Amino acid sequence: MAAEYDCIVVGAGIEGSSTAYNLVKEGQRTLLLEQFPLPHSRGSSHGQSRITRMAYGGEDYYTEMMIEAFKLWTELENEYGTTLYRKTGLLAVGRPGCDLIDGTVESLRKYSVSYTKLDEHELRSKYPMLHYPADFVAVEDHTGGILFADKALAAFQTEFLRHGGTLQDNEPVVDVFPGDIVTVNTNKASYRGRNLVLTVGPWATKVLPTLGVQLPLKTLRISVLYWREKTPGEYGAETFPIVLDDNCVGQYDIYGLPSLEYPGLYKLCLHAGPEVDPDRRDEADSTWVVENMKQYVADHFPRLEPHPAIIETCIYTNSPDHDFVLDRHPAWDNIIIGAGFSGHGFKLSPVVGKILADLVLKKNPSYNLSHFKIDRFNRKYEGVEY
Incomplete structure (x- = not known):
């Protein structure tokens, strides 16, 4: 007979692990499958580091979520007994009037978050190791810093197990049969659940269509590049x-994290990459990404060696508007979908897990979820190629 659970969560990345953690703390008998x-x-969700910050210019709903996310990360740190966040500050650079600069200032000012504006002279004086055009200015978000990604993922999974959850890895899902009780068959066993949460990351493009959900998602392979300090x-x-x-x-964003993961190596990456099949991602050609970044380093980080010392990879699952999907299945309200985190979901995962758990429990979510609804794609992108 198939084992039965209050909820089955498929996908043990950071979003699924956070969701499972929140469910088991609510007394739900929960299975987490990977x-x-x-x-x-x-x-x-792998790797040692992710960026965290408070400011989201023009997207107040994320800033509001980040206010709670910082609190929840601290609670998880205390529960797990390990440091998960290191404050370093964050420097946003650009020309006066650009969206990044003005949006960051507007967001931080609105929510009374500490920041410092640097004019072009102050930027060059304080950060002589950066060479940007003479008219560039900057904003320092003093809340910015590094989340220790591997530790954060382990924290959610460890605390999930400690609270009585069940975690099964090395167990791909083969079939899902919706109904008042959802049946999930893997390559090893069959499980039944009153609810199902799908947080399958890049595999959303493959899993969701089998359940009649077509989302305009793209999976991109990101080159994670580390550059040696001179x-x-x-x-x-x-x-x-x-x-x-x-x-x-x-049109691409650049992000950099201080030397920490590997001694003497600075992490500097392009927020873009080739579109891939997640099961065949190693076939993609990322030469254009590396070449662009080599030129960027030579131009703007002259005290780094202009050739990457280490190249790792990650996958982003992007939605057209770069907003998440946090919603119920259109036909089955006991199937909850979390997808399309677009390279900025990690820092928000404590809140995402709480929201998805609230949807399972049929609680009123703490946030307005209109930005994260599935039907927004029909409203906003009908007839638009993506």
């Missing part, structure tokens, strides 16, 4: 902040 042996590096420690986390730049490489 297709790969844990830990693994095939999805979007002077060790110059870009270190003790003195150097996170950097964001959305002006210097065409």
Whole structure:
């Protein structure tokens, strides 16, 4: 006979693990399923570091969620007994009047978050190791910093198990049969649940269509690049902040994290990459990404060696508007979908897990979820190629 649960969560990345953690703390008998042996590096939640910040210019709903996310990360740190966040500050650079600069200032000011504006002279004086055009200015978000990604994922999974949850890894889902009781068949067993949460990351493009849900999602392979410091420690986390730049490489954003993961190596990446099949991601050609970043480093980070010392990979699952999907299945209200985190969902995962758990429990969510509804794609992108 198939084992029965109050809820089955498919996908043990950061969003699924947070959701399962929130459910089991609400007294729900919860199964968390993962297709790969844990830990693994095939999805979007592996690695040692992620950026966190308070400001989301023009997107107040994310800033409001981040206010709670910071509190929930602290609670998880205390529960798990390990540091998960290191404050370094965040430096947003760009030309006066650009969306990144004005939006960051507007957001931080609105929510009374500490920040400092730097004019072009102050930027060059304070950060001589950065070479941007003479008219560039900057904003320092003093809440910005680094989340220790691997530790954060382990914290959610460990605390989920400690509260009585069941975690099965190396167990791909083969079939899902909706109904008042959902049946989930894997390559090893069959499970039944009153509710199902699908947080399957890049595999949303494959899993959701089998359940009649077509979302305009793209999976991109991101090259995670580490660059050697010419002077060790110059870009270190003790003195150097996170950097964001959305002006210097065409339509693409740049993000950088201080040297911390690997001694003497600064993490600097393009927020874009080739579209891939998540099961065949190693076939993609990322040469254009690396070449663009080599030129970027030579132009703007001259005290880094202009060739990456280490290249790792990650997958983003992007929606057209880069907003998440946090919603019920259109036909089955006991199937909940979390998808399309577009490379910025990790920092918000404590709140995402809480929201998805609230949807399972049929509680009124703490946030307006209109930005995250499935039907927005029909309203906003009908007839638009993506």
